[in-house]
Amino acid sequence: MVQYWRAPLDTSFAALSDSTRRGVLLQLGRADASITDLAEKFQMTLTGMRKHVGVLERAGLVTTEKVGRVRTCRLGPRRLEDETAWVERYRQLWAARFDALDEIIQELKRKERVN
């Protein structure tokens, strides 16, 4: 019943469902950072942070580059705004539906008062 709007939904959504990963993106939006920097910032193990960065990297949200012993992370080619735009479009569909539903509720209320 609610499927037909799903086409624009993007795979990177899953990557954004985790609060640490959203935090990492916000952080990288301010400045590039190494995995070590991010692990410290989010009080995680290096292994844990590597996993999160891996998920973001596969979704195209982050790219990494290893120079010497340091792996630097930066925002990837796929922009976060695409996701925001999808949510906003979806919200607009429901807002339009709910505005119509609102009218029906008011009509039902008026009828109830009359009876």
Add this chain to the structure above:
Amino acid sequence: MKNPTRVERKSERELVVSRIFDGSPRLVFDAWTRPELFKRWWVPKSAPISLLSCEMDVRAGGTYRLKFGFDSQTMEFFGKYLEVTPCSRLVWTNDEGGEDAAVITTVTFEERDGKTLLTMHDLHPSKEALDAAIASGSTDGTPESWDQLDELVASLPQ
């Protein structure tokens, strides 16, 4: 002043939509479960699609089937009600995508100072199922209509 509609991604499998309605849960529940009312709001007026038919057997185990028309194409959406608690809670499956992609929708109607807080929660079977549905763009073999609907949704009023 219209009440705001909220959308929140709760997890990689869940999406939640909520809004307050200025009416009792009984009235809002009626609008979701009586086909003659449901037909009047599910497709926004500005949308160039029409709801050709709407069958709802609103009881646990009952089924529903919605048929939409868009240009010369039609699309059907169907599933089964898992739980029906009058004026309070509706749970249904969305089966058009096939068994592996069935999404479970839960709608709750909560009384708040004479008004109703409506919450619609979609649960996908797995992250992989959601990813697959997204990647294919469609699970019903009609990607063209999905593209058109995508445009339609984008063209809805601000």
